[in-house]
Amino acid sequence: MAMNVATGAMGSLLPKLVELLKAEYKLKKKVREGVESLEKEMRSMQSALRKVGEVPTDKDNEQVKIWAGEVRELSFNMEDVVDKFLVRVDDGSEPAAKSDKLRRLTKKMAGLFTKGKARHEIADAIEKINKQVQEVASRRERYNVDNIITTPAAVTPIDPRLGALYTEVTELVGIVGKRDQEVMKLLSEGDDMSQKKFRIVSVVGFGGLGKTTLVKTVYDKMKGDFDCKAFVPVGRNAEAKKVLMNILLDVDMKNILHDLGMEESQLTILEEKQLIDLLRKGLENKRYLIVIDDIWDEKLWRVIKYAFSISSNSGSRLITTTRIMSVSKSCCPSTIGTIYPMEPLSNDDSKRLFHTRIFSQENGCPHEFEEVSKDILKKCGGVPLAIITIASLLASDQRVKSVGEWHILLQSIGRGLTDDPSVEEMLRILSFSYYDLPPYLKTCLLYLSIFPEDHEIMKDKLIWMWIAEGFVQCGKTKTSLFEVGETYFNELANRSLIQVVSDGGRAYACRVHDSVLDLICSLSSEENFVTVLNGIDDNTPSESNVRRLSLQKSIKGEDQTACLEYVNMLQVRSIATFQSSIGGMVPFPRFVVLRVLELTGCNFQGYNNLNLRQLGSLIHLRYLGLSGTGIFELPEEFGKLQFLQVLDLSGNDSIEELPSTIIELRKLMCLLVGCEYLTLPDGIGNLASMEQLDMNYGEGDSVSILKELGNMQRLRKLGIRIFSLNLEEQQAFVESLEKLTNISSIEIWISPMSIYYGGLMDLFGECWMAPRCLCEIEIRSENPVFSKIPAWAQIGSLEYPLLLGADGFRCLTVFILIGLLRQIVFQPGALPKAEEVDIQIALQFAKEEAAGNSADWFELAIENLLSLRKVTVAFSRCGVTVGEAKQAEAALKNTLCAHPKRPSFDICFYQNIPE
Structure with missing residues (x-):
């Protein structure tokens, strides 16, 4: 593989x-100068690491790989030193409220000696690290790293698409299936008038699906x-001028060139x-x-x-292919373009292809x-x-x-273990998507190797x-970390590297598709990014430090020592x-x-023997996931986790209360309770960094x-289960x-066992004005909670038929x-971004409200929704x-x-058709 270097820490x-x-932080002048020198040198090394990470496979250089590994490890060690200092001099708190100023003052005075000692220790550590940095910098010069990573390739690699371009018809068994007919239909269907119009189809999907x-x-089949x-291949880092020239040459423009008095070489x-x-x-x-x-860039298109x-x-007719959904959308104007999402082969076509390749016949297995x-x-x-x-x-x-x-x-498929030239070629083709990523997305993608094969990875959990x-x-933006993380997730999906659920x-x-996981695990193993212990391919390095540990099998007491024997905790x-x-195997304090x-x-x-109090010693902890672990209480020691950002306690119904010290976690951004009987302590408003909160109230x-x-001004997502709510x-x-x-999502669940009064939440419906950033509100109850429709839930005027115009729901x-009993009409410009529509319509009322009884009495005007991808309509046939x-x-159907x-x-239809 190539020098697939992430930028470490x-x-x-x-x-x-x-x-x-x-x-x-009151660092002495000499220490400040040392930190400034470190920051400058490490920023330069970061730039070099990024360039190394872009080097293709044909320019692999062992010395550069060794140097990059040293820099990566050095960055981890350096961050550990800095974090230890920050933890010891910063208690993680925001400005204290008046009620607890005295307690905090006492706490700070007690820590003065600790902070002084910490400043002395970091001075020594910075001096030591500076020496290590200078050694690595000298090796950078000695290894000629900068020259190696900027020198053009001596040999142009073979284009992996060539095989697809010159595949014989006899070799297509099972590869194409019925998909060629589907694409040809998109290009040729319609009446004579529509046949004459210019039409584009863009085929999109991740590498290896067979787009080319x-x-x-x-x-x-159609060129005659x-x-x-x-037919013009493009590829990564293509120049528009070269692509245009190739199109010119391929469409045989000799007559035009002749009229202009030009030769092909003059292009x-x-x-x-x-x-x-x-x-x-x-x-x-x-x-x-x-x-x-194979278009990679919207700017090129x-x-x-x-x-x-x-x-x-x-x-x-114009056909494009790409791995990136945003490129595909750019290629397809709404009036003339169609996106064809490339799906994997069916089971039958997969079997046909597999058996034909091995046994020379479909039924020869x-x-x-x-x-x-x-x-x-x-x-x-x-x-x-x-x-x-x-x-x-x-x-x-043979x-x-x-x-x-x-x-x-x-056993080896999907974990990057297979060592064979053909597998290397497959990974090389897939790796183009990896090399096209910016550095921060490369790191996020490699992190997916921490999850097992076929694992459904929860989006919010991954981002946190x-x-x-x-x-x-x-x-420098004011966007929240989670919102930035969401853009990372969406971009990986946009590039077809993850399959969204x-x-x-x-x-x-x-x-993550197994083929992509194979690539990720191969890169991750090479870079010592994640160490997996699953009993099959345990890859604990004997010399390198383990930074991330993924335990993917049950480990009993007798195997604990052997499992972690080589892990430097x-x-x-x-x-x-x-x-x-886990059999209590993890010695947390270590x-x-x-x-x-x-x-x-x-x-x-x-x-x-599993003592949760030990978790209080993990002062660097940012994320603690205890969902569904069966714990029944949290110790007061959790209040020591001053830098904790995420605490997931969902699925532990035995927990009835949180320790009072939880309100000390002032950097906490996400608290997921999800336990039916768990209540929050007073003082929860101290958690001013909170962005996502799941809670109960009864x-x-x-x-x-x-x-x-x-007080939680940064809160974006709120989920609350209400068991009782008086005026x-x-x-x-x-x-x-x-x-x-800043709230964007609210989910309210009213317990069927709640103390219920009619119009339980009318005040919420009448007095609350939804902020502009609200994207989602969901209220669940087996009983009605509003005596009338809330003002913020009304859709324009309630005239019939319901008209949706261009002035509302611009981002939906x-x-x-659900439950609409009247006709609905989408006017031009309505819901410009709506890709999915799901509605119920009572045909009896739609017919009554239509002007007259003409043959075309039913009309949704759904053709006005220009971004539409999926439509679900349920008709009521009564009347x-x-x-x-x-x-x-x-x-x-004709409209769609x-x-x-x-x-x-x-x-579909529901209810009986009257005869």
Whole structure:
């Protein structure tokens, strides 16, 4: 593989070095000068590391890799030193309230000697680190690092797409499936008028899905029907001028060049605008088919698109492929473009491809290979590149390997263990997506190797773990860390590197395809980024420090010593367990620099030796995940975790109260309770850094808890389970909500066992004004909680039919309206970003409200929703005939089939059709 170097702890270290220079830390002049020197040198090394991380495989250099590894380890060690100092001189507090000033003053006086000692120790540590930095800097010069990483490649690597461009028809069995017919239909369907219009299809999906093979198949089948044709590969870091030249040469512009008195060799002297003008002139009044394969950059597309006239009525077609959704959207104007998301092969096509490659025929798989074959195909996940690669391993050396060898290979898929040239080639193709990432996204992607294969990774959990690791930085913006982390998550999804799991149009989790996981684990192992202990491929390095530890199997007492025998616990920053029982194996106090501790799902019940009080000694801890662990109380020692940012206690129904010391955690940004009977202590308003809070409120709880919610000015997400709420408590709740100007999501659950009064939350409905940043509000109850519709829930005027115009819901991406009994009409400009619509319509009322009884009485005007991808409509058939119901269904289907985005749709009926 290449020099796939992440920047270590640089992203979080450099801001901390700047922090150290602040006057409040009272460093001596000599120490300040040492820190300034360190910051300058490390920033230079960070720049070099980023360049090293962009070096392709053909320029691999062992000395540079060694140097980069030294810098990475040095950055980790340096951050540990800085953090130890910051922890000892900073108690993590914001300015104290009057009521506890005396207690804090006493605490600070007691810590004066500790702080003095800490300043003396950091002076010694800075001096020592400076010597190490100078040694690494001298090796940088000695190894000629900067020259090596800037020298152009001596040999141009072979384009991995060549195989797809020249695949024989006989080799396409199972690869394309029915997908070529689907793309051809998108390019050719419609009446004579629409056939003449310019049309674009953009195929999008992650590497290895067969995009190039698919569009080449379509191109070969259709090119005979066009006057001009071109198939132009692009790739990463392409220049617009070169792409335009290749299109010109491929569409055979010799006549145009001849008329201009130009030779092909003279094209190189033309500017981009001249090439665009030349192309437009040559393609004018001609019907052309052009494929632009593997576009990586929106900026590139914004240049080359001007070569094509979208107002042309000659029936021209343009096909693009990309791994990046935002590029695909850029290629497809709403009126003429269609995005074709490339899906993995079906089970049948996967099986056909796999068996044909190994046994030369689709049905040639011997009985003893069938089960392991199914398991292997499941891991390949329908990715042709993975299937072909694994098939080549199993049928190498002119023989089919034994069943035992198949099982051995099965165990290694997905963890970066397979060592074979064909696998290296597969990883190289996939690695293009990795190298195209900015440095901060490379780190976030590698972090996914801490999760097991086929694991559903919760979105919020992942982002909070990134934050705790220091991967997420706000820079000079006022955006919250979590919101920045969300952009990281969305960008990885946009680049097809993670598969988003959604519910109701909202992403709540992601998965990593085994092929991508193979790449990530290979890179992670090479960089000593994550150490995995799973009993299969335990990769504990014997010489390097373990920084992040992923425990993926149950470890009993007798195996504890062997499991951690080679782990230097003094350096471990993260521990994540994905097993039902850890047997009390983790000696928490020995992990002195631990920042992330994820124990979700571990069963602590029955392990008396597991002392949660020990967690209080982990003073560097930022993230503590105890969800579903079976714990029944939290010790007061948790109040010592002054730098804790995330505490997840969900799924522990035995916990009834939090320790009073929890209000000392003034850097806490996320508190997930999720325990039905757990109540918050008074003073919760001290947690002014809180951004996400999950809580309970019931009879007997102090109303001050609701009042103090208003102190959490940074709160973005609030989830609250209400068991009782009287008028005074309603008023306190509403007054606090009015102060939460950054709130974007509110979820309220009213217990069916609550003390219920009619109009339980009318005050909330009448008095609260939703802030502009509110994106989501969900209220769940088995009983009505409002006696009338809240003002903030009304959709414009309640006239019928309900008209949705261009003035509202400009940012809405998912529109769900359940229980609507009337007609709804989407006016031009309505819901411009809505991609998913889910509505219920009573046909009887829709018919009554239509003007007259004309044949086209049913009309949604859904064609006005220009971003539409998915439509779900449920018709109520009461009060209309069978013919009228079918008439409405046909009208809607015709509209959706003619929609420029070709959205998927599901139309169903409920209730009986009257005869």
